[in-house]
Amino acid sequence: MNTHVVLVNSNDEPIGLMPKLEVHQKGLLHRAFSIFIVNANGEIMMQQRVLNKYHSGGLWTNTCCSHPGIDETIQEAANRRLKEEMNISCDLMFVSKFIYKAEFVNGLIEHEYDHVFFGYSDNIPVINKSEASDWKWMNIDELKEDLNINPSSYTVWLKPALEQLVRYLLAKKQLINFK
Numbered sequence: 001m002n003t004h005v006v007l008v009n010s011n012d013e014p015i016g017l018m019p020k021l022e023v024h025q026k027g028l029l030h031r032a033f034s035i036f037i038v039n040a041n042g043e044i045m046m047q048q049r050v051l052n053k054y055h056s057g058g059l060w061t062n063t064c065c066s067h068p069g070i071d072e073t074i075q076e077a078a079n080r081r082l083k084e085e086m087n088i089s090c091d092l093m094f095v096s097k098f099i100y101k102a103e104f105v106n107g108l109i110e111h112e113y114d115h116v117f118f119g120y121s122d123n124i125p126v127i128n129k130s131e132a133s134d135w136k137w138m139n140i141d142e143l144k145e146d147l148n149i150n151p152s153s154y155t156v157w158l159k160p161a162l163e164q165l166v167r168y169l170l171a172k173k174q175l176i177n178f179k
Helices: 020-026 074-086 140-149 158-172
Strands: 004-008 014-019 030-038 043-049 064-066 093-103 109-120 132-139
Touching: 004 020, 014 020, 020 109, 030 074, 030 158, 043 074, 043 140, 064 074, 074 109, 074 132, 093 158, 109 158, 132 140, 140 158
Parallel strands: 030 109
Antiparallel strands: 004 014, 004 030, 030 043, 030 064, 043 132, 093 109
């Protein structure tokens, strides 16, 4: 794991680059993104992370999540990774961004300035088996309920990212299949 991530300050301004593993060992704030693909039924495409991920292996999460590369915009990175992980292409819309920090049992620390995107697609993904072990469509209400009942089955960033998505979609009146 020698790819670099973009370090940022609390205003999302780039302040440097560092190898991904080192950033997660030190818990430094860095750019990331989370993508939600929603189908015509208002369901979210979920992915289960492969077991051998450096953290959160085997947990369910949003459609795709990653870090932008050094020489690409967050939007470009989101489109690239969605294609690489799920073999899906669609128009992605920016929702919002937030900061979170979480420590994992293996000693790694996730401290991300997470940019949330969503898009509409009914396409069936062809998952990259080095990134995801499974996928499913999930109703937003059922997901919100299960996140409260079984939080250990999901990544730590999923709940705050989903809250950003729901707030955005309600404001835009773009999704009516949830409470």
